[in-house]
Amino acid sequence: xxxxxxxxxxxxxxxxxxxxxxxxxxxxxAGLIFWALGKDPVRGLKVFLWExxxxxxxxxxxxxxxxxxxxxxxxxTVCFRSNxxxxxxxxxxxxxxxxxxxxxxxxxxxxxxxxxxxxxPLLLLAGALAGAAWAAVVALLRDRFNASxxxxxxxxxxxxxxxxxxxxxxxxxxxxxxNFPQTTSFAAFTEVPRLVPGMRxxxxxxxxxxxxxxxxxFMFRTHRGLQLQVGGPAPLAARYAGFSARAxxxxxxxxxxxxxxxxxxxEAAGPMGQLTPHVSMGYGFTAIIVAFVGRLHxxxxxxxxxxxAVFVIGGELxxxxxxxxxxxxxxxxxxxxFSLLACDTLINHRVRWGGSRGR
Amino acid sequence: xNDLALLLAATLSAGTPLxxxxxGLCINERAGVVNLGAExxxxxxxxxxxxxxxxxxxxxxxxxxxxxxxxxxxxxFGFLVIWLNTNQYATGLAVSLFGGGISAFAGIDxxxxxxxxxxxxxxxxxxxxxFLGPALFRQHALAYGAMAxxxxxxxxxxxxxxxxxxxxxxxxxDAAHALGYPVRRIRLAAVALGGALCGLSxxxxxxxxxxxxVEGMVAGRxxxxxxxxxxxxxxxxxxxxGAYLFGGVTMLQFRLQAQGVQLPSEFLGMxxxxxxxxxxxxxxxxxxxxxxxxxxxxxxPFFPGT
Numbered sequence: 001x002x003x004x005x006x007x008x009x010x011x012x013x014x015x016x017x018x019x020x021x022x023x024x025x026x027x028x029x030a031g032l033i034f035w036a037l038g039k040d041p042v043r044g045l046k047v048f049l050w051e052x053x054x055x056x057x058x059x060x061x062x063x064x065x066x067x068x069x070x071x072x073x074x075x076x077t078v079c080f081r082s083n084x085x086x087x088x089x090x091x092x093x094x095x096x097x098x099x100x101x102x103x104x105x106x107x108x109x110x111x112x113x114x115x116x117x118x119x120x121p122l123l124l125l126a127g128a129l130a131g132a133a134w135a136a137v138v139a140l141l142r143d144r145f146n147a148s149x150x151x152x153x154x155x156x157x158x159x160x161x162x163x164x165x166x167x168x169x170x171x172x173x174x175x176x177x178x179n180f181p182q183t184t185s186f187a188a189f190t191e192v193p194r195l196v197p198g199m200r201x202x203x204x205x206x207x208x209x210x211x212x213x214x215x216x217x218f219m220f221r222t223h224r225g226l227q228l229q230v231g232g233p234a235p236l237a238a239r240y241a242g243f244s245a246r247a248x249x250x251x252x253x254x255x256x257x258x259x260x261x262x263x264x265x266x267e268a269a270g271p272m273g274q275l276t277p278h279v280s281m282g283y284g285f286t287a288i289i290v291a292f293v294g295r296l297h298x299x300x301x302x303x304x305x306x307x308x309a310v311f312v313i314g315g316e317l318x319x320x321x322x323x324x325x326x327x328x329x330x331x332x333x334x335x336x337x338f339s340l341l342a343c344d345t346l347i348n349h350r351v352r353w354g355g356s357r358g359r
Numbered sequence: 360x361n362d363l364a365l366l367l368a369a370t371l372s373a374g375t376p377l378x379x380x381x382x383g384l385c386i387n388e389r390a391g392v393v394n395l396g397a398e399x400x401x402x403x404x405x406x407x408x409x410x411x412x413x414x415x416x417x418x419x420x421x422x423x424x425x426x427x428x429x430x431x432x433x434x435x436f437g438f439l440v441i442w443l444n445t446n447q448y449a450t451g452l453a454v455s456l457f458g459g460g461i462s463a464f465a466g467i468d469x470x471x472x473x474x475x476x477x478x479x480x481x482x483x484x485x486x487x488x489x490f491l492g493p494a495l496f497r498q499h500a501l502a503y504g505a506m507a508x509x510x511x512x513x514x515x516x517x518x519x520x521x522x523x524x525x526x527x528x529x530x531x532x533d534a535a536h537a538l539g540y541p542v543r544r545i546r547l548a549a550v551a552l553g554g555a556l557c558g559l560s561x562x563x564x565x566x567x568x569x570x571x572x573v574e575g576m577v578a579g580r581x582x583x584x585x586x587x588x589x590x591x592x593x594x595x596x597x598x599x600x601g602a603y604l605f606g607g608v609t610m611l612q613f614r615l616q617a618q619g620v621q622l623p624s625e626f627l628g629m630x631x632x633x634x635x636x637x638x639x640x641x642x643x644x645x646x647x648x649x650x651x652x653x654x655x656x657x658x659x660p661f662f663p664g665t
Contacts (some may be wrong), residue, residue, distance in 0.1 A: 004443070006662060085448055141636065146643040150395065150448070151586045155632040158579050166625035285459075288452055325467050327574075330460020337453040338439070345443040 004349040014346040019293050019304070022340035029335050039322055047321045048314035048332075060201035062309050064271060068093065068280075069305035069312075070208040071263035072287030074215050075256025077296050081219070082252050083232035086138065088153025090284025091160035092131040092260035093267075098164055099130025100265020101275040104190035105172065105183055116193050120203065123192070123265050131261015132254045134160065139253040143246055149253070157284070165277055172275065182276040192270040204266035208302075211259065215298040228252060260284060281312065282330075289337045308333065364494035366610060371498055374606025376401075376560040376568060378505040380584035381591070381598040382512055383556025387433075388588050389516065390549035391529035391656040395451025396436055398581030399458020400554050401561035404429040406466040408562025409474070409572040416475050421566045422501070422559055429558020430551045432458065437550035441543050444660040459575065469572040477570055499567045501559070508556070509599040516595065525549060529654035532661040542661055557581065579632060586635050590642050592652035601638075608634045 027045065034044030052058055072089045079086040103126040107119065114122070134156060141147040165181070174184045192202040219225040231238040231248045238245065268279055290308050294300030315329025380397055387394055394400075404425035412421030436454050439445045482496040482503075516522040525545060527535045532542045564580070565572050583605055591597030612627035620627070643649055 087452060141640055145640040146646045146649065147636070147639040148586075148589065148643065151582060151589075151639055152636050154582050155579070155586075155636050158632040159629045162625040162628050166623050169625070170623060285456060289456065292449060325464055327460055327463035327467070331457065331464055332460075334453060334457025334460050338435075338450075338457065341445040341450050341453060342439055342443055345445065349444070 003352045004345065005352045007348055007350050010347050014343075015295060018343040018347065019295070019340060021343045022293070022336055023307070025339040025343075026332055026336040029339075030332050033328070033331070034324075037324065039324065044318070044322060044324075047317050048328075049310060051317055051321075052310045052313035056196065057199065058313075060196050060199035061313060062306060063201045063205045065309035065312050066305045067202075067204040067208050067270075068263035068267055068283040069287050069290050069308055070205075070212060070302055071266075072256075072260045072284050073290035073294060073301040073305055074208075074212055074298055075252075075259035076287055076291040077294065077298055077301050078215060078219065078228065079252045079256045080291060081232050081296050082228040082248055083235070084142075084249055084252050085150045086135065086153050086253055086256055087150055087288060088135075088138065088155075088157045088284070089256065089260040089287050090280060090282065091153065091157035092134045092257040093264040093280055093284045094157070094160040094164050095134040096127035096131035096261025096264030097268040097275065097279045098160075098167065098264070099261060100127040101183065101186075101268035101279070102126070102172075103265075104186040104269045105275070107190055108184060108187040111187075113187070113189050116189050116191065119190050120192065123190070123269050124207075124262055127261040127263070127265025128258035129261070131264065132258040134261070135253045135257020136250075138257075139250045142253075143249055161277075164275070164279070168275055168277055174274075180276075183274045185274045186269060190269050191273060192266055200271045202266070202270045204263075204270055207262075207266075212298045212302045219298065224251070260287075286312065286333060289333050292337060293340055311336075361490075361493070364490050366607075366614060367494040368497060369610040369613075370603055370607040371495065371502055372568065372606070373609045374603035375498070375502045375505050376564050376580055377584050377587060377605050378509065378599050378602035379501070379560035379563065380557045380581060381587035381602055382505070382508050382595055383429075383553040383560070384584055385553075385588050385591070385593055385595055385598050386512065386525075386556070387546075387550045387553035388657055389529045389593055389654055390525050390546045391532060391654050391659065391661070392437070392440060392546055392550050392553075393447050393451065393658045394433065394436060394454070394550060394553060395448055395585065396432070396454025396458065396581075397451075397557050397585055398577055398579070399455035399462075400429045400432045400557045401564070401577045401581045402458045402462035402575070403432055404558035404561030405565035405576060406462040406469065406572055408558075409469055409472075409565040409570075410465070412474055412562075412566045413469060413472055418566050422562045425562025425566075426555040426558040429561065430555040433554020433557070434547065434551045436554075437547045440660070441546050441550070444662065447658050447660075455581070463574045466572050466574060470574070472572065474566065474570050477567070499563070501563050501567065505602075506599065509595045513595040526654070529656060532656050536661075536663050542663060546661075557584070560584070583631065583635050586639055589649070589653075590638055592648075593654060604638075605631060605634065 031041035031045055034041040052062055072093060076089055100123050138149050138153045141152050142149045168181045172183045174182055192204055195201045227243040228248050231243055231245055268275055272279060286308055290301055290305045294304035311329050311333055315326040318324040318328055319326040384397055407428035408421040408425030411424035412418050436450055439450050440447045480497055480499045486492040486496040524540055528542050528545045536542045587598055587601045590601045609631050612630045615627055
């Protein structure tokens with residue numbers, strides 16, 4: 001009989017190999033699914049995993065999709081590490097999109113041309129503030145009233161979604177938009193500066209990478225960061241050391257809200273150039289997977305956001321090239337997270353053969 | 360008067376899926392396992408139940424398939440968290456994300472399909488009573504099933520030995536283990552049963568309540584059911600009452616709309632979610648009470664023999 005035995009120290013090797021093993025397993029499952037759907041598995045996997053990496057266009061699109069994923073996942077990484085279960089990054093992202101998009105709309109309507117580089121910092125600020133404000137509700141209710149941050153943050157996703165729907169169907173609807181639920185297209189100067197001519201990749205990605213480094217420095221090289229690291233797994237030790245759990249709660253929620261908000265603002269003013277109900281493709285939820293696959297490490301999140309971006313684009317390509325629904329991507333993402341969690345068992349456990357079995 | 364009767368009937372009908380799912384989650388939480396995958400399980404069961412009812416023409420088979428699907432997904436979750444000791448929150452989230460994806464994928468062919476004609480439900484005799492008849496006795500059998508389930512689960516928890524063991528496993532798995540109870544198997548059974556009830560709830564939504572399959576149609580009810588268990592201090596009777604309370608709030612938005620309240624429909628649509636937040640705040644305000652009511656080992660992994 002197979003038996004699991006708790007390791008005395010977590011295995012670093014298993015921690016590093018676990019995402020790879022999970023990825024391999026997911027690819028195998030994906031191949032099986034393609035085969036079961038009557039498609040050539042090799043061609044399916046090629047379209048899904050390889051073509052998104054193809055050429056300048058493919059790579060820039062990858063960076064474009066990785067931008068919101070990285071930003072949202074960075075915040076979640078810090079949250080989950082400090083044992084704060086903010087699963088409503090999607091809502092904070094939507095509020096950021098509303099904040100950033102609203103600002104762009106206001107500048108557009110006012111005809112206030114401040115230039116691309118003048119508007120960019122304002123956009124960043126608007127997104128961060130809106131996202132942080134939405135997360136502040138969660139922090140306040142958790143701090144003052146002890147309400148579960150899991151449920152509150154998730155409920156607020158639905159509220160943010162309905163709020164966005166109301167805006168684009170109501171007060172912010174483009175009067176000349178043939179009644180489509182969308183705002184007027186923002187003026188050109190509000191657009192996030194693009195990096196490669198003719199491609200949609202924008203300044204948001206380097207900003208996200210810089211923020212990843214900043215989060216790394218904060219988490220592993222500052223006293224505050226250490227407090228969070230201790231507070232998550234060992235709240236009693238943290239209290240004994242005089243670290244405030246309340247301060248940590250507020251800090252990680254405001255921080256992750258701001259990061260998700262910036263992601264939303266970039267998406268609204270970047271590739272979209274207007275607000276529609278489809279400003280998110282569930283990035284805030286996919287970012288949860290990104291954070292775990294990235295080992296709850298900021299630099300890991302950078303890598304895993306690229307992987308999940310491949311999944312997102314692969315889903316779209318699978319739809320257009322081989323006529324499979326894009327929802328397939330959601331299945332693969334779920335399988336990836338499942339298999340990762342299962343493989344992670346080997347970080348803290350050793351497999352033993354034989355012996356008594358626990359029931 | 361007649362309006363009130365209709366509102367009551369609509370409340371019962373809207374509260375039933377919340378009650379079923381909340382009762383299910385109550386069982387596995389009493390055994391010490393939090394399943395954040397409720398939303399995902401309900402989506403998978405909703406599409407499974409709809410597909411089976413669509414192809415066989417039998418609602419009953421649809422319910423059975425929905426419950427089986429829910430139990431199956433929950434068992435997968437249970438294996439990961441109980442035997443491999445994965446983080447319960449993370450694994451539950453994975454179930455919810457995966458359930459959303461796979462139900463969207465599997466349901467594509469069923470969008471816009473119609474089930475066979477839905478019959479009017481009525482309890483013979485009782486449904487003719489003025490006021491009470493239309494208010495209470497014109498529900499689908501599952502609505503009464505949910506009430507019976509609440510009674511049965513309460514009796515099981517507080518009146519049977521097996522219920523006592525289940526609660527012991529949730530309070531102190533080590534003590535239960537020392538007494539020779541198979542803690543892991545009991546937890547798995549509780550998780551699977553919880554999944555089956557969530558599955559029944561999902562199938563009720565797509566086969567009876569809507570009755571349609573639409574992507575993401577569970578619309579947060581799984582999460583609201585999770586909030587319900589806290590709201591109810593993990594007691595079946597209170598889960599039932601809470602479910603009707605939330606069902607009433609859901610119906611209130613349609614009532615207000617019908618009465619021409621000058622609020623955009625989106626804001627009325629926020630009501631169930633906002634009231635969940637408000638209720639959570641009110642109920643959690645006293646941390647001592649939550650700590651006393653909550654199963655002591657809720658969400659914590661259990662290692663036998665270490």
